Amino acid sequence: MKCDGIGLSVSPWIGNALMLVFPRRGPAARRVDELSRGESPLWLRLLLTAGLRIGTSTPHADPAGDYAQKLFDLTSRWGRQFLSILRAKSRALVGGEVSGKGAKTVTVKEVLLSRKADVFLSYTSNAGNYPAESFRTLQIPTDENVDARYGMLLMTSRAAPLSRWLESQEALRLMAEAGFRA
Structure with a gap:
């Protein structure tokens, strides 16, 4: 090149790609166990669950936030309305600018454990950061996922x-x- x-x-x-991560004892874990087969993928049905709060990284400040937005764009193949629903439900909670005295970077684990989000879009390479006794992950199939290339x-x-x-x-x-x- x-x-x-x-x-x-x-x-x-x-x-790299994206996956969903959520606390083992929380609304996303209960919901993923209840969801039955449908026309849209399980990961998308989980994100579309009413009242479920989605966390992402900050677009334009952290590439994972940009990839989350691109993943939302890809959902239009299952329904045109999904993009606007997911964007409205999601909140950029990590990866943004941290300023001020004593300010610190917030981690995805902290966001989930403090219940600021019920489910978070994270890189698959971060799976090891989430201990199985406290968190569950849900993989998004390759053909439905974003392709982050380095x-x-x-x-x-x-x-x-x-x-x-x-x-x-x-x-x-x-x-x-x-x-x-x-």
């Missing part, structure tokens, strides 16, 4: 050994174990 004079080369590397820019020849290792089967296996896609 072309790198326009910045570094030596650019190559595609790994990918590339690698080789800046100098000194980094070539690292670049080769990052593209090796071993490194890609480790990334897959961490929830990324090769």
Whole structure:
């Protein structure tokens, strides 16, 4: 791939996607167990549940927020109204600007445990951050999900050994174990 004079080369590397995460003891967990088969996917029916609060990262400040909005866009294939419903129900709760004395970044776990949201759209690579005894995750199938692609820019020849290792089967296996896609 072309790198326009910045570094030596650019190559595609790994990918990521979104999933739903929610507390084991909460309205989303109760609802997902009650939902029956329908024309739209389970993850979408869960998000459309009346009264269920959806948390996302902040669009334009955190790429995960932009991917959440893109996922909402994709729901129009099941119903035109779903995009506006999901945007109205969702709140950007992490990944935004943090300012002021003593201000700190809020985590998805804190958002869910403090009940500011019932379900959160998170990267699949974050699944390990949510202990199974406290949280459940719901995967969104690849053909219904966004495709977050990450590339690698080789800046100098000194980094070539690292670049080769990052593209090796071993490194890609480790990334897959961490929830990324090769």
